[in-house]
Amino acid sequence: xxxxxxxxxxxxxxxxxxxxxxxxxxxxxxxxxxxxxxxxxxxxxxxxxxxxxxxxxxxxxxxxxxxxxxxxxxxxxxxxxxxxxxxxxxxxxxxx
Amino acid sequence: xxxxxxxxxxxxxxxxxxxxxxxxxxxxxxxxxxxxxxxxxxxxxxxxxxxxxxxxxxxxxxxxxxxxxxxxxxxxxxxxxxxxxxxxxxxxxxxx
Amino acid sequence: xxxxxxxxxxxxxxxxxxxxxxxxxxxxxxxxxxxxxxxxxxxxxxxxxxxxxxxxxxxxxxxxxxxxxxxxxxxxxxxxxxxxxxxxxxxxxxxx
Amino acid sequence: xxxxxxxxxxxxxxxxxxxxxxxxxxxxxxxxxxxxxxxxxxxxxxxxxxxxxxxxxxxxxxxxxxxxxxxxxxxxxxxxxxxxxxxxxxxxxxxx
Amino acid sequence: xxxxxxxxxxxxxxxxxxxxxxxxxxxxxxxxxxxxxxxxxxxxxxxxxxxxxxxxxxxxxxxxxxxxxxxxxxxxxxxxxxxxxxxxxxxxxxxx
Numbered sequence: 001x002x003x004x005x006x007x008x009x010x011x012x013x014x015x016x017x018x019x020x021x022x023x024x025x026x027x028x029x030x031x032x033x034x035x036x037x038x039x040x041x042x043x044x045x046x047x048x049x050x051x052x053x054x055x056x057x058x059x060x061x062x063x064x065x066x067x068x069x070x071x072x073x074x075x076x077x078x079x080x081x082x083x084x085x086x087x088x089x090x091x092x093x094x095x096x
Numbered sequence: 097x098x099x100x101x102x103x104x105x106x107x108x109x110x111x112x113x114x115x116x117x118x119x120x121x122x123x124x125x126x127x128x129x130x131x132x133x134x135x136x137x138x139x140x141x142x143x144x145x146x147x148x149x150x151x152x153x154x155x156x157x158x159x160x161x162x163x164x165x166x167x168x169x170x171x172x173x174x175x176x177x178x179x180x181x182x183x184x185x186x187x188x189x190x191x192x
Numbered sequence: 193x194x195x196x197x198x199x200x201x202x203x204x205x206x207x208x209x210x211x212x213x214x215x216x217x218x219x220x221x222x223x224x225x226x227x228x229x230x231x232x233x234x235x236x237x238x239x240x241x242x243x244x245x246x247x248x249x250x251x252x253x254x255x256x257x258x259x260x261x262x263x264x265x266x267x268x269x270x271x272x273x274x275x276x277x278x279x280x281x282x283x284x285x286x287x288x
Numbered sequence: 289x290x291x292x293x294x295x296x297x298x299x300x301x302x303x304x305x306x307x308x309x310x311x312x313x314x315x316x317x318x319x320x321x322x323x324x325x326x327x328x329x330x331x332x333x334x335x336x337x338x339x340x341x342x343x344x345x346x347x348x349x350x351x352x353x354x355x356x357x358x359x360x361x362x363x364x365x366x367x368x369x370x371x372x373x374x375x376x377x378x379x380x381x382x383x384x
Numbered sequence: 385x386x387x388x389x390x391x392x393x394x395x396x397x398x399x400x401x402x403x404x405x406x407x408x409x410x411x412x413x414x415x416x417x418x419x420x421x422x423x424x425x426x427x428x429x430x431x432x433x434x435x436x437x438x439x440x441x442x443x444x445x446x447x448x449x450x451x452x453x454x455x456x457x458x459x460x461x462x463x464x465x466x467x468x469x470x471x472x473x474x475x476x477x478x479x480x
Contacts, residue, residue, distance in 0.1 A: 001312075001330040001364055003298065008128060008183035010099065012152065015176030016142050016162050024097075024152070024176075026128060026183065032296060032314060032328070040128070042097040042152055046304055051184065056300065056312070056330055058363040061157045061253075061349045061445075065361035066304050073161035073175055075154040076097060079361055080303030080312075087296035087314065088339065104224060104279035106195065108248065111272030112238050112258050120193075120248070120272075122224060122279065136224070138193040138248050147280065157253045157349075157445075169257035169271055171250040172193055200416060200471035202387065204440065207464030208430050208450050216385075216440070216464075218416060218471065232416070234385040234440050243472065253349075253445045265449035265463055267442040268385055289408075289426040289460055291394065320392060320410060320424070334400055344396065344408070344426055346459040349445045353457035354400050367457055368399030368408075375392035375410065376435065 001056040001079060005030045006049050010042050018072045025049060025078060027057055032085050034093040043076040044069055054082040054093060097152040097175060101126045102145050106138050114168045121145060121174060123153055128181050130189040139172040140165055150178040150189060193248040193271060197222045198241050202234050210264045217241060217270060219249055224277050226285040235268040236261055246274040246285060289344040289367060293318045294337050298330050306360045313337060313366060315345055320373050322381040331364040332357055342370040342381060385440040385463060389414045390433050394426050402456045409433060409462060411441055416469050418477040427460040428453055438466040438477060 008026035012019075023045040029038030034054045043057045046068040055078045063069060063077040085093035104122035108115075119141040125134030130150045139153045142164040151174045159165060159173040181189035200218035204211075215237040221230030226246045235249045238260040247270045255261060255269040277285035296314035300307075311333040317326030322342045331345045334356040343366045351357060351365040373381040392410035396403075407429040413422030418438045427441045430452040439462045447453060447461040469477035 001362070003314075003328075003330055008181060008188070010152070010178055011180040011182075012176035012178050014143055015152075018161065019175060026099075026181065038327075040099075042099055047302055056298070056303075058361050059156075060363055062352065062361050062363035064158065064161070065306065065352070065359065071161065073154050073158050073173065074097070075156055075158035077361065079307060080300035082298055082300050084299040085296060085314065086299075092296070104277060104284070106248070106274055107276040107278075108272035108274050110239055111248075114257065115271060122195075122277065135230075136195075138195055155252075160254065160257070167257065169250050169254050169269065170193070171252055171254035200469060200476070202440070202466055203468040203470075204464035204466050206431055207440075210449065211463060218387075218469065231422075232387075234387055256446065256449070263449065265442050265446050265461065266385070267444055267446035289458070291410075291424075291426055326423075335398055344394070344399075346457050348443075348459055350448065350457050350459035353402065353448070353455065365457065367403060368396035370394055370396050372395040373392060373410065374395075380392070 001058050002029055003056055004028055005034060005036045006051050006053050006055060016073055032087045032092040041076045043078045044074045045078045047078055047081055049078045049081055056080040097154050098125055099152055100124055101130060101132045102147050102149050102151060112169055128183045128188040137172045139174045140170045141174045143174055143177055145174045145177055152176040193250050194221055195248055196220055197226060197228045198243050198245050198247055208265055222246060224279045224284040233268045235270050236266045237270045239270055239273055241270045241273055248272040289346050290317055291344055292316055293322060293324045294339050294341050294343060304361055320375045320380040329364045331366050332362045333366045335366055335369055337366045337369055344368040344370060385442050386413055387440055388412055389418060389420045390435050390437050390439055400457055416471045416476040425460045427462045428458045429462045431462055431465055433462045433465055440464040440466060
């Protein structure tokens with residue numbers, strides 16, 4: 001998975017039927033401190049994530065292995081909200 | 097998924113049988129403002145997208161999870177036409 | 193899919209059994225004008241493509257969805273020969 | 289697979305059900321000497337790896353082919369702990 | 385597939401059970417002349433490749449489509465040893 005920060009939302013009316021009801025979030029890859037650094041993807045939310053939260057998202061066929069995304073044409077899904085990141089024994093990110 | 101702008105069309109007469117009847121669009125990855133910035137892919141259209149529209153496309157096996165692309169040798173499919181993008185509470189892209 | 197130009201051929205005698213009889217082409221990703229710009233892959237030919245032609249190739253599991261590559265250990269397959277590319281209403285590439 | 293060094297841990301309370309009980313490690317791609325050089329992923333641990341160890345991780349659907357990750361929404365799994373790396377006949381990395 | 389040169393070997397004692405008995409080779413992506421240029425992966429050997437040889441390796445689920453790697457958690461497999469590469473009609477690489 002990749003660690004990223006939810007930075008925004010994407011709204012679409014006209015879309016593939018199987019995507020109805022899913023929430024699309026704009027996620028920017030981030031470093032261990034939770035600072036957005038990398039590329040941006042649009043991921044489906046499977047855990048109730050919100051803007052400003054650091055999350056883990058999975059890509060590819062693994063993105064379809066959740067209750068919310070099963071058999072849907074989704075290739076990026078937010079799987080977890082990150083509470084803490086520790087690098088070399090030091091706390092680098094702490095939610096709240 | 098990745099957000100991109102449809103910038104053109106690709107025509108092919110000689111192709112794998114299973115691709116007959118599909119529309120190939122040239123899609124350039126774009127930022128939250130809808131400005132093309134990134135790399136270009138050729139995606140199959142599943143939602144009636146047109147040149148100039150900002151869309152979401154899925155890659156890999158997920159690209160084959162639509163009615164239009166089921167069991168076809170397709171690895172990138174346009175899944176949605178983007179209406180709005182909001183980043184940190186501010187509207188960044190608005191269709192029309 | 194990715195648009196690329198066939199720039200060469202690769203010959204291999206010692207290979208996985210399931211690859212016997214397949215033609216390996218060296219394909220360089222290209223821009224809308226058909227000018228090689230990007231990275232190079234070795235793709236299996238499913239449509240009779242030749243050196244100098246601009247093609248579309250699919251990657252990943254989608255590369256195994258053709259008659260020629262079914263159930264074979266192939267991760268990149270040429271699916272179509274490009275005739276024309278149009279960007280913003282203007283012809284950018286024309287075969288022949 | 290990609291060779292990487294385990295540099296940290298990620299803790300998440302709120303996550304997809306199927307991820308319960310898995311250990312998330314922050315892994316930074318490294319060169320043949322075991323020096324972190326590349327991008328960072330969050331991989332699930334299938335072999336009891338710890339911070340500071342050089343490991344091999346698999347991505348994509350292959351990440352779900354272990355007892356620990358079977359049918360779980362995981363796209364990166366640590367598969368092996370590296371003991372030795374040899375390049376052109378010379379030892380480049382040696383665990384311990 | 386990607387063309388690469390086998391530059392080394394990786395030894396691992398503690399690993400996922402399904403990886404027992406597989407040979408891990410360090411492969412560096414190379415250009416048409418067989419000169420290493422790109423990124424490095426650790427691929428499983430399915431054809432008896434050795435250090436110094438130019439090979440083709442497949443990634444993703446295709447890497448599991450060989451007798452040696454069937455149902456194993458492998459995401460990169462060496463599928464062929466390259467004998468010759470020709471670009472624009474000129475021999476660029478010739479084994480031995």
